[in-house]
Amino acid sequence: MSECGERSADPAEPLDRADRVDSVDSVGSATEAFVAHRNLLFTVAYEMLGSASDAEDVLQETWLRWVNVDLGTVRGERAYLVRIVTRQALDRLRALSRRKESYVGPWLPEPLLTAPDVAEDVELAESVSMAMLLVLETLQPIERAVFVLREVFDLDYDEIAEAVDKSPAAVRQIAYRARAHVAARRPRGIASPAETRAALQAFQRAVETGDLQSLLDILAPDVVALSDGGGVKHALLRPVVGAGQVARLLAAGWWKRDAERSVEPVQINGGPGLLVRVDGEIDGVVAVRVENGYVTGAYHVRNPEKLSRVERETAVTR
16 A cells, blocks of 8 residues: 555556456446447548548547546546547548558548438538548648538537647637638539439449440539549549540440449448449449439549448448
């Protein structure tokens, strides 16, 4: 025992039964809180990083810090956990920025197979869409964190200030700049479920048949096609823009180069998509952006390292 009568902090000294019970209870409470907010924390990390694998790493780091927190000092578990995950994601985001500088070809976010109910939450679906994640890529790390926490998760400025280690006044200014930046670049509108289904069906038929006119009928004049092979799989090395160029690319059978192919409609990142298989194995996924009944964006991910989340649904939430 120490001079003040407290138990020694020597880790080699065995805990008595009461200490062990308190320790187990503390870990149990921490685990319960973490599990309750896990999907939210994953969504925060994913929207900041655009990578499910990195978001999972951030969650692991968050758990290791959370389990050592004295829960008696925590005023709000959700806000505290979001603060930890934001700080870890910011550190990871800076490292990812350096990694992307040497990436071969266009970099696209890691696609997620999402449940149908995600599309019903219009704001959530837009926030995790490929198009929006690409817009968020144009923000500075702090701007991205502030935008996500404020606009998507509706945290107040004081909570965000604690998460990003800035004053509330500074966070307000950052939020203003980020909103203006995103507003100038974000997708123009959101299609109704009926429009989305019809457009996806028409797009699928057109690419499967390679019919040029059908493609021109469904593609918006300023449609953009991007593909990500990560230097491992064949992919476009730069964006293709315009209905004529994209239609000719699709009609030429750019995804029919190998063996037996099948195309299956799925929901990717809260929106329409197509899962492409070759000889029964997943070859890639195409997330489709639909606006006013036309396809305005096609985001084709073939990098094998980014396809682990398209075979089973990933839960995202606000």
